[in-house]
Amino acid sequence: MPFDKLVRFELDGRACYGNLIDTSGNEFKVTKLIGGLEEGFSADGDEVIIVSKLLCPLERTPIIQCVGVNYRRHATEAKLTVPAYPVIFSKPPATLAGPHDSIPIHLSCQEKLDYEGELCVIIGRDAKNVSSSNALDYVLGYTAGNDISARFFQLPENAGGQYGYAKSFDNFAPIGPAIWSQESVGDPQKLRLVTRVNGEVRQETGCDDMIWSVRQIVEHLSRGTTLRAGTVIMAGTPEGVGFFSKRFLKDGDVVEIEIKGLGKIENKMVFE
16 A cells, blocks of 8 residues: 555645645645555655645545444443444435535534544445455545534434434535555554544543444445445444533534544534
């Protein structure tokens, strides 16, 4: 893999892929890559480029697959019985957003707006009927994500308790800032996730608290179904979401989702 930290940035009016070398203040040092998910990536020389903003690390995604109730302490917090198989719902491609984008919040979504910090798994090549033993061979890498949720549309009395619609508004899935390669991460269950709202820690957990591991999730999602390259898997959120503390997001709140030792996204909620 010609990258450890896959990023996208703008150069001469065009979006380019690159390998993130260093972050210093508000500047990012990258080397340019050529290619893409379909044809693979290769280095485009050793020139170091300094940019002031990183774009969403994926140009597009065919779908975002999400896992509900996948942390033991979150299941306890929510008083939910853990089912035999993972709870799965999806977010459409238009929910994808960048690591530093402001998130426009429609008027109807502003009541009970919530955050869900998540480890995201990016599929690197088409996968079908994959076993857990070789599941990580299909993983391009990992990134931080926020499964933003309009809880108003998730409540049983308003929308029957369904998940999808409440989480499917445009820009409700910011990810980034980079995709850290499978090789550079190693065991994803050893990663640690932190969510902050306006600098205050709201969620913090090790990914070893997951009920279903990344390997098991990829196996389950690829059962009889083709996972296309570029698919984003949001692997579930830990305890500490706003719904159970009644601490919902407000206009201007800044939500940070960090994978400890790797990087973080930082998105401002902007009520329309």
